[in-house]
Amino acid sequence: MRTGTKTALLLALFALYYLVPIEFRALWQPDETRYAEISREMLFSDSFIVPHFFDLRYFEKPVAGYWINNLGQLLFGHTNFGVRAGAIFSTTLSAVLIYWLGRQMFASRKIALTGSVIFLTSLLVYSIGTYAVLDPILLLWLVSAMCSYWLTVQAMTSQQRLRGYVLLGAACAMGFMTKGFLALAVPVLAIMPWAIWQHRFGELLRWGPLTVMVAVLLSAPWALAINHQEGDFWHYFFWVEHIQRFAESNAQHKAPFWYYLPVLLAGCLPWLGLLPGSLLAAWRQRNQQAGACYLLSWVLLPLLFFSIARGKLPTYILPCFAPLALLMANYAYSGSVQVMKAFKVNGWINFLFGVVTTLVLLVAIAPWGLAHRPVYASNETLSVMCGALAFIGWGVMGWLSRKPASDRWQLAALCPLMLALLVGFAIPQKVRDSKQPQSFISVVHDRLANSRYLLADNPGVASAVAWELQRSDINFYDAKGELQYGLSYPDAQSRYVAADAFAAWLDVHRRQGKVSLVLMLGSDGIMPDAHLPPPDDVYRQGRLVYYGYDAAP
The missing domain is CATH 3.40.50 (Rossmann fold)
Structure with missing residues (x-):
């Protein structure tokens, strides 16, 4: 297949996932409607320093994420797509950076491109990446930070290394102004162990102050401006939003240590069959392949950090899916016998997932189903059929992707496609009446x-x-x-x-x-x-x- 044809197919796939269905899905409350309204008020008032919600002070998050959402509503107007454009743009740009990182690490366009496709079609990434929250925007800055540090690793001259550390500071500053100190913790947790393992800790200590200085200089104007206008912003934002949410006994969204295990497994669909092998291969290659070790550190250390924290939400581990996508892509092209088995297992997982969810929909929660209180009402047959068709499509693509011959395993990327196109029409009325x-x-x-x-x-x-x-x-x-x-x-x-x-x-x-x-x-x-x-x-x-x-x- 020619390069131009491949590019056209990829663009069409992207449009079907991230552009076409978005306007046909109503906004969800409280998250999407909250961020839509905060950004609308910011544009209406021309006040871009202090976030307001219903003209009330709203100090739960900093301001940069709202700036990105402002651009979406400026460009695409007062529409559902305009509300979600910031998340979609950020997710797309993250995929582009993943492609760049894959080319740099593995010197393979095929691995890099596959990593971007795996990333964009992973269930958690797609679900959050088309949902108007700040997490996809934070993801962009965290991926930018990790790519910037890898730029310093590859640097041959001091000027190149300087550029990398400056970009790292800029990414950390934007991440900090999007969601706070969390944007600083994730790169530190991921980079520090790898730098020690690779005997680069001394370099990190020498150049690190430059990164900190850049981050401080870029974020200081807004930080000082909001402190001048609202003197108690930092007290509330630091103690309530960071300390209480993550550490104290009354933390929001408390969950057990293992909470993220099922989130990780479900979020990796339709590529779940590649997950164990890719992690194991990266661990085995940790001494031979610096890139695989870097990605592994990027996955495991933030995952451990969020698991230890008392407050948990599925969106918190979104940054882990960027390195996971590249690890899976690298594993997929390793050519080992185990990979061929993993392709087959992955196909069966997707096939069974499609079959089981279709049966649950038609046999249990449909109006005629076995559930005592069916999710769908008696007049929602069309919605049930849309849901069933979405998961039937998932199962069919899983079945077709079972055989790895001629790269058929890549058809797994099409498994969630029908769900993406039809989910807006398959939502039960009782859910729409409360959440939309x-x-x-x-x-x-x-x-x-x-x-x-x-x-x-x-x-x-x-x-x-x-x-x-x-x-x-x-x-x-x-x-x-x-x-x-x-x-x-x-x-x-x-x-x-x-x-x-x-x-x-x-x-x-x-x-x-x-x-x-x-x-x-x-x-x-x-x-x-x-x-x-x-x-x-x-x-x-x-x-x-x-x-x-x-x-x-």
């Missing part, structure tokens, strides 16, 4: 837009309302959630209305205009009629409820 509020908001859009006051009891749903209506003046009823810190400021306390004070608040404020209240019901779906004044208008869609109170001058 855009369809609910579209029904009550005019009623919300014509309201003088808007209230919500859930920040995720409130951010969807704010983004859709392009207004940030949402008040909060009964629950504060992640906005507790922002609402604690004296100038923001009026934005919160306690449940027992709502009737009195409503009596005063509806004299100034219409009041709308959006509620997220509990999993039991019980309406709060007994706790609220009778509304003039009610609309319910699943767990989302709209209460309208007409103006009463």
